Amino acid sequence: MAEVLRAVNLQQEYRARQGLLQKPLMVRALNGVSFSLNAGETLAVVGESGCGKSTLARSLTLIETPSAGELWLAGKPVNTATKPDAALRQRIQMVFQNPYGSLNPRKTIQQMLEEPLLLNTPLSSEQRRAAVADMMSRVGLRPEFAERYPHMFSGGQRQRIAIARALMLKPQVVVLDEPVSALDLSVRAQILNLLTELQQDLGLAYVFISHDLSVVQRIADYVMVMYFGRAVEYAAAQTIFSHPQHPYTQALFSATPVAEVGEKRERIHLQGEPPSPLRPPQGCPFGPRCAYVQDICRKEVPALRELNGAQVACVRAETLNEPSLPNISARLL
């Protein structure tokens, strides 16, 4: 299958002001992330708040130009030094977490869905109207609702509108930043099904950012676990869920509550919280919270390396005891 997105050593830096007289500090929110994604596939990016997953989304969609690294979209390199051209930008679109905040309350659905076409295509108003009606029925909304405003819709319907808007320019890649976490349980499944259906019909590639492992396990082909701006583990979904190798991945999986009663399982207790980007720890960024940490971990930041079919950024991964797997991964097998 055709590769539609490739990132090589992607970095994003921000300037953090320390105070009026102090020198501003450079904070690296994204620190060398690499992956490639084919049409029709889903890469899930998992991690806790502050790990850089939303920064990754903003860099990929060119909302912010990455400060370093290479980005290839649909086989073409994105020049990170200059402003990327509009044609390339159309290929990658984004759906945001909160459908209550991401839709303009003063625009009708028609206006919102039409806007990308108006700005980027020479279509006549009639053609645009037809395209909007077509897209609305595609995402499960009645085309008659086109003249309504966002406040007249429920959360699930709004997320359908947001998805429709992202698809108006026929992108090849859609970056979904926690698309279902603001939705109620009964609606969540409807939206996930819609995403699966659209992917099958249109051959979309998804970068699916989420902290909900049960959702990720359901829809991902590949999973990247991020911690402190880096990928700590990157593998095919089946591989990572059946055999998580990085201590952080293991802890994250075991901390996720599972809706099954009866099986009491061993839980890995993580002490403390993620480090502050203003004061990065020596060596492995997960070191201060890791149960297996040794002197060797504090020397340098471990790089991703191939291990049992996965890429793992841990120098001690081979020597770790495999914990009793949480049943979230056991269910997949």
Add this chain to the structure above:
Amino acid sequence: MSLLSVRNLSVAFPTQNGWFQAVEGIHLEVNAGDILAIVGESGSGKSVAMMAVMNLLPPTARITCDELKIDGQDLLAMPAKQRRKLNGGTVSMIFQEPMSSLNPCFTVGYQIDEAIRIHLGGSKKERTERVLHLLEIVGIPDPIRRYKAYPHQMSGGMSQRAMIAMALAANPKLLIADEPTTALDVTVQAQILELLLKLQQTQGMGLILITHDMGVVAETAQQVVVQYAGQQVEKQPVFGLFNTPHHPYTAALLDALPERAPVGDFLPTIQGIVPGQKDRPLGCLFSPRCTHAQALCREQQPPLVREAKEWLRCYYPLNLAEVSHG
């Protein structure tokens, strides 16, 4: 004698289109040492019901109740001022957003001290000692430094620990936790839930956990109440609820969970959405979305049948085969 006893609690709010019934005929019974989870989607009235118990709703709300007792004291007969004293003393509550529940203008230590000053009294020195002790109990490292920290200097997990310390300040008998971990990351969520359970055991408190996360319910609760559109639809001990749910809503909700759904491309879904103020159906509130609904369900609202440990509001319950044949 039960710690909290609520009979037939209803709450309505005035809107431009008349009264909106947010909570309808809620019953609750919590004993010391119980962990009761209240589960429901947004708008199911789970928070509003607890706010009514705590008397925290705005004065425009219309609250009706047949019985409301905490620790044997009749709250309905009690003057507001006296009732106010129970909050934070006998019964405490922690909220969803730790960052916005703390006052940004005062140090964490001061805010915990305030709760002790109002409910327990004592000299400044005794109170400070108790604050430091509480900070230690909830697992905040370096309590002396944190005493003087302002909320913005602490992370979400630390703020929630401080909120828990505040709620525990006057040794409450009942703790109501309203989505205590929803705003937190999973690894921190695991720490906070662990802490709540440990404290509940060591202090013998009753704990009411309001949540929408079925995973959290399965791993912490003993009893579970499921709410839908302001009504209680089912109550069961946790094992039964997850393995033999009787109400079609509970069953459909569990089926729609990605980790429980059968393998395949598509998840089972519940069609439609929760009814709002204007489109409340005549019969069972879930009937328009229910795949088991019959004519009777659409005409008449099923009553909440309360038997010893299991409550149910449904004419055609599921998973009851053994009972009906035996």
